[in-house]
């Protein structure tokens with residue numbers, strides 16, 4: 001039986017550890033402050049905002065939201081960032097990705113003060129990551145490392161395969177695993193013999209954004225499988241493929257009109273792996289926990 005790496009439990013551990021630090025900051029000066037800028041409306045971003053607001057409330061982190069229309073220009077966004085860079089009560093600035101195509105994302109990331117960049121996306125912080133030097137780390141990959149560490153899984157010396165090469169997940173994930181002394185392979189849409197390469201992985205991280213794409217032939221029996229994907233499936237044939245016709249799950253799909261599924265086939269992953277992160281209830285929750293952790297750390301840094 002595979003172990004489920006429960007994001008809820010680990011998330012709560014991390015939040016509980018942050019609470020005394022937040023209490024200290026609040027009594028010493030003020031609560032940590034986080035601002036999220038959301039441009040347009042992307043469904044994945046909406047889930048993120050909702051859970052982030054909930055978590056800030058639970059922790060007593062001051063949170064603000066700036067919602068801008070999807071016609072926003074680069075200059076307008078930069079003006080908001082400039083104001084936030086200068087506000088002393090704000091420790092973290094997060095601009096939700098992806099941005100509409102008329103916006104110059106790189107200019108936006110460069111404009112955020114690196115010490116308020118709680119996403120770890122500023123080129124300075126990316127450089128610090130590559131150098132294994134202290135700086136805010138990208139939340140999703142940092143969350144994956146916390147899951148591994150707190151579940152007693154040490155990547156040192158093992159074969160790790162990361163599927164996906166995005167700046168947000170795949171690349172920083174590979175770098176963190178490398179720093180943890182894994183032998184890391186990064187795969188992507190042009191990789192030849194993808195199932196074969198994945199099947200060599202003792203630690204398999206899927207971050208591709210395709211519902212249940214990694215099936216049995218990609219999974220090494222006994223592997224640790226980390227599913228970073230979050231895909232909403234609304235087609236009936238897809239739902240049948242993913243549930244393998246399970247009547248109860250299909251009924252739930254019919255009722256809600258959609259199914260939230262990762263990048264790895266949930267049944268194959270449960271059957272073949274030694275341990276895996278479920279979707280939902282896995283990596284996603286840790287992304288929020290690490291965002292809180294980065295915000296608290298930034299506030300502590302500013303208090304010095």
Ligand SMILES: Nc1nc(=O)c2c([nH]1)NC[C@@H]1CN(c3ccc(C(=O)N[C@@H](CCC(=O)O)C(=O)O)cc3)C=[N+]21
Pocket residue numbers: 044045047048051094095096097098119139140230260279280281282283284285287288
């Ligand atoms: N600059 C930037 N940084 C991000 O980190 C970022 C972003 N932009 N844009 C959008 C994506 C998406 N994302 C999520 C993280 C956690 C959940 C989450 O809480 N998931 C839970 C709940 C799922 C549910 O409520 O249905 C789970 O997986 O169990 C969702 C979505 C961060 N992103």
Ligand SMILES: [Mg+2]
Pocket residue numbers: 140169228287
């Ligand atoms: Mg993500």
